[in-house]
Amino acid sequence: MTFASTAVRTVYQAAFNSLERPLLFVQNLVGMRRVAWMFLLPNLVIFGAFTFLPIILNYFYATTGSDAILLSQRPYVGAENFRTLLACKDYLDPNTCQQDIFWRAIHNTAKFVVLQVGLMIVFSLVTALILNRDIVLRGFFRGVFFYPVLLSPVVVALIWKWVLQRYGLLNAGLEEAGLSSVNWLVDANWSFFWIVFVTIWAHMGFYVLILLAGLQAIPSDVYEAAEMDGASKWRVFYRITLPLLTPTMVVVLVLSLIRAVQAFDEIFVLTGGGPGTATTLILHYIYETGFAARPRLFGLAAAASILMAAVLMVLTLLQLAVTRSRAEG
Amino acid sequence: MATVLNFLTRRRGRHGFDLTDWLSWAYLVFGTVLMFGPVLWVVLSSFKTDAALAQYPPTLLPFAAKTVAVEGYDKPLELYRITGGEYQGRHLAEIRRIGLVAQMVDPAEPDKRLKVNIKDRQPEQALAFAVSNYTELFSRFNFARYLWNSVFITVVATVITVLFNSMAAFALAKYKFRGRTAVFLLIIATLMIPPTINLVPIFLVVSKLGMVNSPWGVIWPAVATPTGVFLLRQYMLTIPDDLLDAARMDHASEWRVYWRIVMPLSAPAIAVLTIFSVMWRWNDFLWPLIVLTRSEQFTLQLALNSFQGELQTNWSHLLAMTVLTLLPITFVFAFLQKYITTGIAQSGVK
Missing domain, CATH: 1.10.3720.10 (MetI-like)
Structure with a gap:
């Protein structure tokens, strides 16, 4: 440990010494009034190249066609990509749409978002309430629920794929209990159930943590007063805990909505969007259209991502409004 | 035992351990199994040989078939315990299997080939961590x-x-x-x-x-x-x-x-x-x-x-x-x- 910290210190020192002279020169060149920009510059250059510029470029891609990546080689097609995506006789039936997979992905995403976020909030709340109690080994149990949050999505998916496979642990357990085994990831309905389950398993701990922080921010004298008045446990929960936790709940709701709309990694590895397109979500469609399939339809992918961005923008503005009102309130 | 129970049901401040405490504990224990179980299962499985991975229903710990080197055979042979028939109670190594009959050999007498019905034999297994994975x-x-x-x-x-x-x-x-x-x-x-x-x-x-x-x-x-x-x-x-x-x-x-x-x-x-x-x-x-x-x-x-x-x-x-x-x-x-x-x-x- 001392060796490591000495090494870090030496590198830190060396970095400082080698950079001081040139940066002092820059400081004298630009003057004290503009020295802040010297510090901002590296970050802003990266932001510009990989965030701001792409936002603008995205619109150029969405309005041009062909499979060329260079914008100069792409013919202008106007709103053609959007028209292709939105060409549908009946929006509730993906089979009547020109891009039927896009609409299937939208349907799946909507279903996924509602189920995943709804169930995750219920389970996170129950878990947070229990972990907030006075129980032995509380610290350990908190760690237990948080651990999967740190695992990579690929690892999460592979862990569950191994448990759920045809001759896996779950099926062995079911047969042991006298039930029949199921080919979980081949059946469309079960696959959908499992992508909801696995994403909740992997991300729940994060929301439990935020809810716990919210629960602990509720002053204890409120509870003591209620206890003095002889309020029942349910009454305390409905009249004190829930109302005082609402702002935290809204933050959790919005954060989990934003993430659910963009769900991809675990599902891609676990089911590959299948069977068929049963678990293909919107980001999967974008990846498939723009990068995996040949020819690469960049325009269609960009148009789809702009539609997704619109949804996310609304959700994020909601989040900002909520956090602001919470900070002020 | 009483002290363990005492420790587990200990609470700060108030006394007594009511129904909601039991429910909370049940939930947390179930949660622990659900959160850690699959990870632990993958860790245990990662030490299994290909043969043990293909076994169904799977064993919890990584077991592998015991093998024995028999004179006159290049490869080590898998060891079986005979549970019925003529050679009941002996430990024999399998040379090959033909239909329902296995050709086996006693490691002590490598020259004699014995025929055993495959129903009458159980593989001998031992705990073995397949570090080769x-x-x-x-x-x-x-x-x-x-x-x-x-x-x-x-x-x-x-x-x-x-x-x-x-x-x-x-x-x-x-x-x-x-x-x-x-x-x-x-x-x-x-x-x-x-x-x-x-x-x-x-x-x-x-x-x-x-x-x-x-x-x-x-x-x-x-x-x-x-x-x-x-x-x-x-x-x-x-x-x-x-x-x-x-x-x-x-x-x-x-x-x-x-x-x-x-x-x-x-x-x-x-x-x-x-x-x-x-x-x-x-x-x-x-x-x-x-x-x-x-x-x-x-x-x-x-x-x-x-x-x-x-x-x-x-x-x-x-x-x-x-x-x-x-x-x-x-x-x-x-x-x-x-x-x-x-x-x-x-x-x-x-």
């Missing part, structure tokens, strides 16, 4: 390469992230200049635009810069995190300006003020950002999947994904690799859990 990752697969790619991207991206984000945060927290609010809002606004929305144009920028199939194509787009700037700026605002002014009195350059005063004082926030950045980059999947298409550039996550074939999955090696990939994060979790959880609880980001 792990060693073969290095000898037969390019695991060291994937590991190096992952470590390189994680370390380099984290160093750059901390450096650039802290510089920007320093400027935004400690200088008054025109456009400060605008720049801060602009950076915060990018929280609204996750990279997943701009996949196509970011790919154009990366390919224009010639960084497709290069670790830099993963590193550069990821280093300017709005989260990091925000986290560090909020922390740096709490550092008193007097300290900085005192250093300036002593003719310290602005770079020295930043590097020698602000950075060391921001150590707790920098630690949080470092841990976050390590986790982000180590676990990254979609963007590397797009940028890195050659297998020698794969990160661990991409290698794991490519290992699971469409038809045939090489589970014995895949499981070992999964365990090696989750190991570093598990260590981070075991030692730094407190930092991570307080960091998340304070900033509301992950």
